[in-house]
Amino acid sequence: MTDLSLSNRTIASKPAPPNAATAFRFPTQWIGVAPFFIFTIMFLILPTLYLVVGAFQDGNGHLTLDNLLQLVSDPSISNAYWVSIKISFWSAIIGAFAGLALAIAIVRGGLPNWIRSATLTFSGVASNFAGLPLAFAFIATLGRVGIVTALLRDVFNLNIYAMGFNFLTTAGLIVVYLFFQIPLMVVIIVPAIDGLKKEWGEAAATLGATQAQYWRMVVVPVLWPSFLGTVILLFANSFGAIATAYAFAGPALNIVPIKLYSQINGDVLHNPQLGYAIAFGMIVITGLANVFYIWFRTRSERWLK
Amino acid sequence: MKSGKFWAWVVFALSAAYFFIPLLATFEFSLRLRRGVHSFDAYQIVLGDPRFQATFMYSVIAAIFTIILGVLVVVPAAYWIRLRLPQLRPIVEFITLLPLVIPAIVIVFGYIRMYGSNSPLPFLASDLGASALLVIGYATLSLPYMYRAVDTGLRTIDVRTLTEAAQILGAGWSTIITRVILPNVLIAVLSGAFLTFAIVIGEFTMASLLNRPAFGPYLQNIGANRAYEPAALAIIAFAITWGCMSLIQILSRFAPKSANRPN
Numbered sequence: 001m002t003d004l005s006l007s008n009r010t011i012a013s014k015p016a017p018p019n020a021a022t023a024f025r026f027p028t029q030w031i032g033v034a035p036f037f038i039f040t041i042m043f044l045i046l047p048t049l050y051l052v053v054g055a056f057q058d059g060n061g062h063l064t065l066d067n068l069l070q071l072v073s074d075p076s077i078s079n080a081y082w083v084s085i086k087i088s089f090w091s092a093i094i095g096a097f098a099g100l101a102l103a104i105a106i107v108r109g110g111l112p113n114w115i116r117s118a119t120l121t122f123s124g125v126a127s128n129f130a131g132l133p134l135a136f137a138f139i140a141t142l143g144r145v146g147i148v149t150a151l152l153r154d155v156f157n158l159n160i161y162a163m164g165f166n167f168l169t170t171a172g173l174i175v176v177y178l179f180f181q182i183p184l185m186v187v188i189i190v191p192a193i194d195g196l197k198k199e200w201g202e203a204a205a206t207l208g209a210t211q212a213q214y215w216r217m218v219v220v221p222v223l224w225p226s227f228l229g230t231v232i233l234l235f236a237n238s239f240g241a242i243a244t245a246y247a248f249a250g251p252a253l254n255i256v257p258i259k260l261y262s263q264i265n266g267d268v269l270h271n272p273q274l275g276y277a278i279a280f281g282m283i284v285i286t287g288l289a290n291v292f293y294i295w296f297r298t299r300s301e302r303w304l305k
Numbered sequence: 306m307k308s309g310k311f312w313a314w315v316v317f318a319l320s321a322a323y324f325f326i327p328l329l330a331t332f333e334f335s336l337r338l339r340r341g342v343h344s345f346d347a348y349q350i351v352l353g354d355p356r357f358q359a360t361f362m363y364s365v366i367a368a369i370f371t372i373i374l375g376v377l378v379v380v381p382a383a384y385w386i387r388l389r390l391p392q393l394r395p396i397v398e399f400i401t402l403l404p405l406v407i408p409a410i411v412i413v414f415g416y417i418r419m420y421g422s423n424s425p426l427p428f429l430a431s432d433l434g435a436s437a438l439l440v441i442g443y444a445t446l447s448l449p450y451m452y453r454a455v456d457t458g459l460r461t462i463d464v465r466t467l468t469e470a471a472q473i474l475g476a477g478w479s480t481i482i483t484r485v486i487l488p489n490v491l492i493a494v495l496s497g498a499f500l501t502f503a504i505v506i507g508e509f510t511m512a513s514l515l516n517r518p519a520f521g522p523y524l525q526n527i528g529a530n531r532a533y534e535p536a537a538l539a540i541i542a543f544a545i546t547w548g549c550m551s552l553i554q555i556l557s558r559f560a561p562k563s564a565n566r567p568n
Contacts, residue, residue, distance in 0.1 A: 032385025033393060039378045040400050040448070043441050047415025048407055054418070102320045109313020119317070124550045125543070126324060128503050132524040133542035136535035137327045140334035145532070147330040179327070182320070233405070240408025243509035243521070247528050257410050257510075264414050264514055272418070279411045290406045 048283065054276035067277035077259060077274075081281060084239055084256040086170050091177040092234035098178065099185025100227060106186075107193045120190065123183035130180045135247030138167065138176050167248045173255075177238050184237065185230055192226040229296030236286040236293075256282055328543065335536035347537040356523055364512075364520035367436070368505040371443040372498040375451040378444065380494065383455045384486055387464045401452040404445055413442055413511045435515050442511045447501040454500070458493020459486075496553040503549040507542050 058064045071077050106116045141148050144161060152158040166172050196219060204214040242257035251262045256278065263275040336343040338350070351357055386393050404412070416438055420428035428438040444451075467489070471481045487494070509521035524542075528535045 032381045032388075033390060033397070035378050036382030036397065039441075039444075040403075043416070044400070044403055044407075044412065044445050044448075047412060047419050048403075050419050051411065051415050098320070101316045105313035105316040108309075109316070110310045111313050111317060115317060119320075121550065121554060122324065124553075125547050128500070128550070129543055129546050131507050132509055132521065132528055133507060133539040136524075136528055136539035137331040137543075139528075140536040140539070141327040141330040147334055148326060179324070182323075236406065240410065242408075242410055243507075243525075246509070247525060250529065257408060260410055260414065261510070261514070264410075264417065275414065279414055282408055282411055283406070286406050286408060290402070294402075 051276045051279045052283065054273060055280035057273065057276075059273060067273045068280070070274055071277050071281050076254065077278065080254045080256045080259045081285075083170060083254055085285070087173050087177065087255065088235045088239040090170070091174045091181050091238045092231050094174065095178050095181025095234050096185050096227065096231045099182045100189055102182065103186050103189045103193055107190060119186065123186040126183035127180050127187055130241060131243035132247045134176065134179055135167075135244045138179075139248070142167070142175075168253055173245060173248075176244060177241070181234050181238065184234060188230045188233070189223075189226065192223060196222060225296045225299040229293045232289045232293040232296070236289045239286055239289075240282070328540075331536045331539050335533060335540055338533040347533040348541075351527075351534050351537050351541070360518055360520045360523035361506075363518055364506050364508075367440055367443060367517075367519060368502045370440045371447060371505055372501050374440060374444040375447050375497070375501060376494055379448070379451045379455050379497075380487065380490070381482065383452060383459055384464065384482065387456075387459050388468055397452070401448045404448050409442075409446055409508075410510050410514070412445060413514050416442060417514065429515070436517060439511060439515050439517050439519070442515070443501070443505045443508065446508075446511075447497070447504060450500045450504070451494075451497040454493045454497030455490055458490035462489045492556050492559055496556050499549040499552050499556075503546045506545060 055067050056063055056065070058066065071081070102119070105111065106119045138146075140146055142160070142165070143149065149160060152160055167176065200218050200222075201214060204218055209217070240257060242255075242261060245253050245255055246258060246261070251258060251265075260275065260278045260282070263271075263278060333343075335347050336345065338344065338346040382397060386397060417429065420426050420438060422430040428434040464486070467485050468481055471485045476485070507521050507524060508519070509525060512519035512521045513525065524535075524538055527538060
């Protein structure tokens with residue numbers, strides 16, 4: 001309360017006496033944010049809008065819905081969307097629950113302290129370890145000549161490839177994607193679990209709540225918005241991922257980002273309008289997911305301040 | 306409580322197995338190039354490959370330019386918003402989150418269409434232009450991380466008081482930014498920079514579609530054509546990511562403790 005610096009809002013907001021600077025106020029006011037806005041408009045917003053507008057135009061610039069209809073009517077494209085959505089959905093759900101379990105284990109499980117910090121550091125690394133190297137690691141592990149494949153075959157007499165295992169299936173890609181999904185969940189959800197105040201548990205106990213009641217009536221309601229929000233972020237995270245899957249099968253694999261990649265490279269269809277439509281579909285799906293994410297995040301922040 | 310601890314160990318052990326078996330298996334696999342014995346031959350071949358050196362250097366330089374561009378775009382904006390334009394904060398936060406919403410492949414597709422050889426701004430007409438566009442694309446991808454790192458750094462210092470003090474002492478805007486604000490948020494900027502570095506170094510989609518001789522396309526090429534070298538490259542990539550994250554952790558210990566914790 002004795003803070004008399006100019007950062008004090010009530011003082012700072014009082015009208016300052018006019019001075020020379022006022023005359024040049026307009027340029028200085030915006031000059032700091034100008035590079036940011038010029039950059040993001042030129043290299044983020046306009047290129048995206050260009051594709052969105054293109055999705056509604058035919059080759060001569062006339063308005064049309066044909067491109068978007070093709071997304072639905074062309075079975076290979078609608079199938080790619082469906083596979084991508086399935087992979088993203090399940091890798092997000094499984095990753096979120098596994099990550100939540102791991103986060104609860106290291107925060108509240110009574111494990112030694114070094115395990116918590118080691119897990120958090122590792123999660124920071126693994127959540128950024130996506131792309132081609134991740135695919136190489138899994139090929140060396142579970143590929144046809146991978147070490148775990150050989151071990152299972154020689155020691156346990158289990159031939160996983162004969163059993164139908166394959167990286168190029170939905171299940172195979174989910175197993176691989178979990179390698180970055182689970183750590184991302186841990187990184188995001190640990191602060192939320194830390195935010196559960198000890199006093200709430202004590203208050204619940206004082207009021208006679210059992211451990212199960214405390215979890216059901218306090219922990220779950222407080223955590224679910226940030227949990228659900230993170231699920232959606234994980235969904236968007238794997239929906240846009242291409243490099244890992246591309247390393248397994250190249251352009252052959254039928255998921256949306258690889259479809260778009262081939263389309264841009266001119267391998268398959270070479271119809272830019274259709275490319276715009278595929279891109280537009282991706283933006284709509286991840287955009288919708290993120291609208292929910294932002295909504296849930298603001299809800300969860302109310303509790304965790 | 307006892308059973309809780311038991312389950313915590315079970316969960317931890319299962320997770321550790323899922324994460325460490327692939328890494329250990331990859332490492333073991335990478336040592337198998339020479340028949341019958343373990344050796345570091347795969348690493349020697351990879352590290353000695355002139356294309357490895359060339360593409361890796363290309364990506365390192367691209368990462369450095371990305372970081373410089375990111376700092377130039379983000380720091381003044383984050384500073385100015387704290388100082389003068391807090392009403393813009395929600396808009397800027399929304400924009401910096403967009404690269405998480407719009408997949409990288411969509412962004413680069415937009416670039417190819419908008420900045421092709423026949424466009425008013427023909428970035429893709431020359432090699433240098435295309436490389437510049439790659440750096441720009443990387444800076445866009447790193448925007449969410451860079452902005453948050455810098456904004457968190459600015460939160461721990463009293464921007465307004467520092468600026469006013471510097472102004473009273475006669476400093477101009479460039480002096481204030483370079484000699485007062487930047488040193489104070491340097492550690493935050495660096496942690497954003499290392500994260501950017503980790504993201505850029507193996508990035509595949511943008512580099513490949515812009516046809517740049519970067520590390521990501523090289524990785525893809527090796528992965529498609531060799532057996533043991535990709536495993537060695539995966540271990541190297543993991544070590545680089547690990548190095549970047551460790552540097553962020555070490556740096557965060559040096560970060561200034563909040564001077565004006567708003568209680």
